[in-house]
Amino acid sequence: KDDREDITHNYKYPEGSEDERRVFQKANKLTEQTTDEITDPGITIKLKGSDGMNKGCDFDVYAVISNNTEVERQCRLMFCARTSSYNGQVGAECGKKDLLN
Structure with a gap:
């Protein structure tokens, strides 16, 4: 039996709520x-x-x-995506695409 208690609601706004979006937007501006x-x-x-x-x-x-x-001209475009934490710390690569014209 799983006796773990979900305490996410104690430190995070409900998923999809306006408050959650507002916090994400604020964090995004700080980490751009x-x-x-x-x-x-x-x-x-x-x-x-x-x-x-x-x-x-x-x-x-x-x-x-x-x-x-x-x-x-011949162009080469390379995209690389990385995870980013709420505090701005850059994490592991999570996507990469190399496009040659």
């Missing part, structure tokens, strides 16, 4: 990191997360790469 390292001014990259994206849930990421020159 930008690593915009575009070294070629002729190329622009726009990244967009899926609508309604919430921490702790699966999500899609979309990339639009634009060549702003008249010269044909």
Whole structure:
């Protein structure tokens, strides 16, 4: 018999509640990191997360790469996702995609 008691409600807002979303949004602002390292001014990259994206849930990421020159270019795009804790500590890699034009 499992005699463990779930005490999550003592330190966390109910799953899916407005309070939980508000706390996640606050944590997200504290842990956001930008690593915009575009070294070629002729190329622009726009990244967009899926609508309604919430921490702790699966999500899609979309990339639009634009060549702003008249010269044909070959691009390689590499995505890497890592877990992130509520305190900003980066964890293990949880997804990776390597796309060659």
